[in-house]
Amino acid sequence: MKKILFICLGNICRSPAAEGIFKKLIKEGGLESQIQCDSSGTSGYHQGQPSDSRMREAAFERGYSLESLSRPFVKEDFENFDLLIVMDQSNYKNVLAKAETPEDVKKIQMMLGYCTIHEGINEVPDPYYNDRFDYVMDLLEDSCNGLLKSLT
Numbered sequence: 001m002k003k004i005l006f007i008c009l010g011n012i013c014r015s016p017a018a019e020g021i022f023k024k025l026i027k028e029g030g031l032e033s034q035i036q037c038d039s040s041g042t043s044g045y046h047q048g049q050p051s052d053s054r055m056r057e058a059a060f061e062r063g064y065s066l067e068s069l070s071r072p073f074v075k076e077d078f079e080n081f082d083l084l085i086v087m088d089q090s091n092y093k094n095v096l097a098k099a100e101t102p103e104d105v106k107k108i109q110m111m112l113g114y115c116t117i118h119e120g121i122n123e124v125p126d127p128y129y130n131d132r133f134d135y136v137m138d139l140l141e142d143s144c145n146g147l148l149k150s151l152t
């Protein structure tokens, strides 16, 4: 069983969208017994809240349903997951600050490192203030497809 954790800042936009997309790919591939995923945020600002309604709408239009509730990233996540996939450099620094071993550090990966269509960009921009929800969906669909290929 491979366990993947998607991480952003608030866990109400980018990482729950990645989780929703990846869960659908897992289901479509019949891979539920081999791959699991979850999401979390480096801040606890929105703990317990559903995803942002604008993100849910953009995802719904492409056939995904985002059902997770925001939870903060905790250092136990290093033990509980095989890969910790972050959306931007700031997330990377915040997660790295909680790493205790070289194995922990190796688990942290940039989401857009898995893209095959959108190359030359390495951060998923935060859509909370700029409204680029469709663009975020484009980037996340591309990277989730690449991630699945890398695991199978």
Ligand code: 4NP
Pocket (backbone or CB within 6 Å): 008, 009, 010, 011, 012, 013, 014, 015, 041, 045, 126, 127, 128
């Ligand atoms: P996310 O977006 O990290 O993709 O969930 C954000 C959501 C909320 C805030 C920042 C980013 N905020 O500052 O409240």
